[in-house]
Amino acid sequence: MSMLAAICVVAVLVSPTPGDRGSVITEENARPGAVDWQLTRVRPDADGFRSPWIEGYCSKQSVAAGESIDLMVSTDPPRPFTVEVFRMGYYGGLGARLMTTMGPLPGETQPVPEPGPKDVHECQWEPSASLTIPDEWVSGVYLGRLTTVPEAEDEPYWQSYVVFIVRDDRPADILFQCSDNTWQAYNRWPNDFSVYTHPKGNQGPWAAVSFDRPYGREAQFEGVVNDPLTFGSGEFLPFEFPLAYWLEQHGYDVTYCSNSDMLSPDRGLECKAFLSVGHDEYWDIRQFRSVEAMRDAGVDLLFLSGNSVCWVSPYSDSPDGRPNRVFFRGGPYGGDNHYAVNRERDHGPFPERGPDEGLLMGARNVEPVNGGGDWIITQPDHWIFEGTGVEAGDRIPGLIGWEYHGAPADLPGLEVVAGGTAWVGGVTPQQWTATIYPGPKGNFVFNAATIFWAQGLSSPPGHVLPWSHWSRPHGPDTRVQRITKNLLDRAIEGGD
CATH class of the missing domain: 3.40.50 (Rossmann fold)
Structure with missing residues (x-):
């Protein structure tokens, strides 16, 4: 039985004065921020790559106002859960604004997929909720905080994130491209599967990755970024949020996109x-x-x-036809420079060679x-x-x-x-x-x-x-x- 719960969220935003570039971000950040948006209770499994107690992913990397995005969530054991959607920004130094809350929603344990071609792990989970993006939601990076609802007073709750980008097509001063291809390339969910973990070696074209899976803990950066309280957010919080926060603090006219929007x-x-x-x-x-x-x-x-x-990363569609949901390491950039030639020699053959x-x-x-x-x-x-x-x-x-x-x-x-x-x-x-x-x-x-x-x-x-x-x-x-x-x-x- 599908868990689809269609939810349409309504918000209000004062329209900026035409031509007043920057007022969109300034007015958005003048709204009340959220004191409580971070993860508080996170539990990795024994291997450290995932949090099966609650985890999820979104049906698209980015979404425009008026479009809908599905949230696929799994809870093991089955538990009801809530979703709180936050837009990331400055907001008086708090860093996020609560946009909507969903639930409690029924949770169920969804299956770990069998490896497909190129060792790809491609979930085909049932949607837990569908979110229609209101026209008033400003372009940005959005985190959905997933929280299990305990069934007894002495039972703890667990949390993780899902992440998506709201894009727009308005003229803007600054286009902030999130590096979500790289977030996914290093994602080792469910158990040490990324473009770097194929038995043939970690630099060749053998492994593919899908956006149809949760972002696990960024354990591949052991000793670089190893914060379990980023579960589900890719690399946005450690590597990109300080720039977004600073831009919005100073009122820059910025809009956001994913790699696949370019x-x-x-x-x-x-x-x-x-x-x-x-x-x-x-x-x-x-x-x-x-x-x-x-x-x-x-x-x-x-x-x-x-x-x-x-690395050249050619996209392909998901099994149900959604574009740009799978990619693999198609070959090095570098043209005829020695490092590209050496990568071809040592790790190829590759189907593509990118320019210098x-x-x-x-x-x-x-x-x-x-x-x-x-x-x-x-x-x-x-x-x-x-x-x-x-x-x-x-x-x-x-x-x-x-x-x-x-x-x-x-x-x-x-x-x-x-x-x-x-x-x-x-x-x-x-x-x-x-x-x-x-x-x-x-x-x-x-x-x-x-x-x-x-x-x-x-x-x-x-x-x-x-x-x-x-x-x-x-x-x-x-x-x-x-x-x-x-x-x-x-x-x-x-x-x-």
Whole structure:
């Protein structure tokens, strides 16, 4: 028997003044925040990859106002449960706003799927609820907090999240692309199954992953991010939320999308700046061509990320025809660079070889690509450092990690604005570089060259600092904040 419960949520939002870009985010964040939105009681199973007591996933990565999204939830043992849906933002420093509550809903234990082709684990669970997105819900990252309802006074409750993105098509200053392909690539639900865990090896094309499964604990980052209170939220809370929180705190006109929303350039061409955020490793080749087209049309690109555009990840449909729900490692980006050639030699054959990502980002993926180090200024007179007071050689401690970029591309006007050494395993040196180069229409492409850039912007509720190879960032840093402001102001206002 299906558990489908159709729920339509109504909310009210004062419409912004036409042309008053930024008022959407400013007005949204003026609304009351939620004191209680984090997970309180979380229980991993013996293997540490999942929480079978309550877990779930959504039928789509992103959804627009007026569309519906299904929530698939399993409880073992069967228990009724509630869902509280929160939009993540600033909200006076609280970090989230409660949008709606559903339930109690009947819970049942749903089956763990048998492995399919390429070891894919693809759930076909019955929907527990269907949520129609009201027109008034502002684009953003939304977390649904799942909580079991105890059947006795002495029985504990358990919790986890589901995550989805509300997108829109309005013109905006900033397009924040969530790195949800990479969240899913590293997801090892139910028991050590990701693109990295196939018996043939962890770098080949043999494994596929599906968005039709819960996000388990991010245990693959043992020693980087290992916070069980992020269950079900992918990598958003550790790597991306500090940037979203900071942008909304300062009233930037930002809208959000998933990786799968970037298969054409249309959405990005409505915005002034495109942000690649956090750990943005897996891109369908259509994403690459879209962002390339945006640059060529004059959109500013900010890679506030590391290990980005590393692997071609071709999408395929779910068994019931929903698009872009499955992908695998189709081949390396890198063109004819030695690291791409070596990956083909050592881990292929692959069906695809992506172009040289350095010609888009300015700096490239390097091998080895993980380590930790300080972000060291090399060109203090560059406009991105205006108002920071930095001098050559100044360090922002621990900001390089978990992974980074280096090997600058040979592009006209490209400048290395920061660079230095990342220490692999804490002892083996590898060089990284942060770059900026001019686009064809007075725009620019900036590459911060680290997954950890957002750690220097804010420390919102529910956030735990990551660390990497015996190095860690220190949290909010006024220099990182001012550099980011300079970049965004130039993108939004224009200038030479």
